Amino acid sequence: MGSIGSCDRDDRNNCYHRVKCLALNKDKPDYFDRQAMKLLNAVLSESRHPWHNINTLANVIGLSQDDTRQLLLMMGAQGHESGSGAWALTSRVGMKVIQDDLE
Numbered sequence: 561m562g563s564i565g566s567c568d569r570d571d572r573n574n575c576y577h578r579v580k581c582l583a584l585n586k587d588k589p590d591y592f593d594r595q596a597m598k599l600l601n602a603v604l605s606e607s608r609h610p611w612h613n614i615n616t617l618a619n620v621i622g623l624s625q626d627d628t629r630q631l632l633l634m635m636g637a638q639g640h641e642s643g644s645g646a647w648a649l650t651s652r653v654g655m656k657v658i659q660d661d662l663e
Contacts, residue, residue, distance in 0.1 A: 611646040
């Protein structure tokens with residue numbers, strides 16, 4: 561995943577910050593990322609409604625909205641085109657690509 565960049569050496573002494581800082585500096589998900597993605601997948605795939613707000617999803621895994629977005633993208637989810645902050649698995653809602661977006 562991407563680099564968080566805002567963590568300093570003092571933060572790395574704190575377990576929470578250490579996990580948060582180090583997990584986002586990897587090219588592939590580590591154990592903590594995989595566990596968070598399992599929880600996100602359960603919410604997004606097993607609920608009656610496919611779309612869920614980013615605030616709810618971030619709260620479920622205890623990470624920031626930005627970190628949650630990174631995990632959602634890694635697991636094949638997409639944000640709603642309206643910009644409402646809703647996310648769903650592409651496998652549940654399909655992928656709508658507008659021709660103007662490709663130009």
